[in-house]
Amino acid sequence: MSSKTFPSLDSERRIFERGNRFVIGIDEVGRGAIAGPVAVGVSLIDKTNPALEAWPEKLQDSKLMTPKSRSEIASPLIEWVSSYAVGFSSNKEIDELGISEALRLAAGSALDELFKDAKTRKRIAEDGAVILLDGSQNWLGKVSYGLDVQVQVKADTNCVSVAAAAVLAKVTRDSLMQELDTQNPGYGLAGHKGYASAAHIAALRALGPTDIHRVTWLTRILA
Structure with a gap:
């Protein structure tokens, strides 16, 4: 490969x-x-996982995968990661707060879900974790649970934990967009x-x- x-x-x-x-990979999709929510995926990777080196071999940057290949790899990914979560910010929250704050809100929701498990919280507190975030800036702010954040350009392409988070977030969001398509026919949302x-x-x-x-994103399109 x-x-x-x-x-x-x-x-x-x-x-x-x-x-x-632990490493917590994070990416947005x-x-x-211009329609629908923004989603942020988080995946928890455990150094002591006996299958650590056996992540699904077809995993790539989610943008390089077809919808079919992403769907096929989702279940094996869920089995491989120690835990994962996907948080959303709605289109209305994006309009009201701006995309940066909406991303933080979605990331906070995903991390809240991850940390909801008492065993996970205890293990991270005792054994240490770092967040690996795709991009060039740390946009998480205060929602990072006090953990160190390592920002890496193209982490969604190069880092398994981030690629996993992105694929799971994209599969989850794509499924939601298919539901929204049935509720809003004529736009081709699916x-x-x-x-x-x-x-x-x-x-x-x-x-x-x-x-x-x-x-707020449609001004030029509908002008």
């Missing part, structure tokens, strides 16, 4: 070598869409998942926005 397209545990191992038992495809823009101009569109 080419290291250029498939992730590794290199970054996670360096975190483990510093005395931490749906940030650039296909483009809320992104600004030509067909989506044409439908917006013909039908107008729905309750799930990010209206």
